[in-house]
Amino acid sequence: MSNKTPPGGLGKTLWRALTLRAGFYDNAHHIPHAQRLALTIVLLAALSQLLGSLVILLINRTTLPLLGLILLLQGVAIVVGYYFWTFTIWKLGRWFYRNTPGYRELLSPIGFAYAPQVLNFLTLIPLLGRPIELILAAWSLLAVIVAVREGLNLKTRSATLICLVGWPLIQLAIGFIQIFRVEVGSTF
16 A cells, blocks of 8 residues: 555545545545544534434424524534544643644544444434444444554554543533433423
C-alpha cells in the first residue's frame, strides 16, 4: 500500500475508520477534505443517536417542545464532546510530548474515530440497545486510541492514557442527557 491513503468517498472513509487501520489514521491528513469528512462523520453519529432517541421519545409520547429540547441537547453534546475530547487530547499531547500536531490536525483522525457511532441507530433494538451503545462507545474509544497513537507517534499505552482523560467526561455528559430524556420523557 502506498504511503498516502487513497482518496475515497464517505463510504470508504467510514469503512477504513471502522476497521481501525493504523495507516488510515496516520495518513488522515492526506485525505482530500479530511476535516469536512471528519465533521460529516461526527454529524452522522449525532444524527444516528438522535434517530434512536426520536423513536423512543415518540413511543413515550413526549410533547413536541420537550422532544425538540432533548434532541437538541443530545446533538449538541455529541458535537461539543468531539471538540472537547480533541482539545483534551491535544493539550495533553502538547504537555507531555514534543512535536504534537496542531489542534486542527487532530480534528480529522479523531472525527474519523467517531465512525462506530454512526451505527447508534441500532440501539433501538429492544433489550440490546444499551449493550450495543456500550460496544459502540468502546469501539470509538479504541479508534481514538489508534488515531492518537498514529497521529502523535506514541506507544499504545501513552495514547490510551491520553484518550482516557476526556472519554469518561463525555460518557457522563451523554449519560446525564439520557437520564434526563428518560425522566422527562416518561413524566409527560
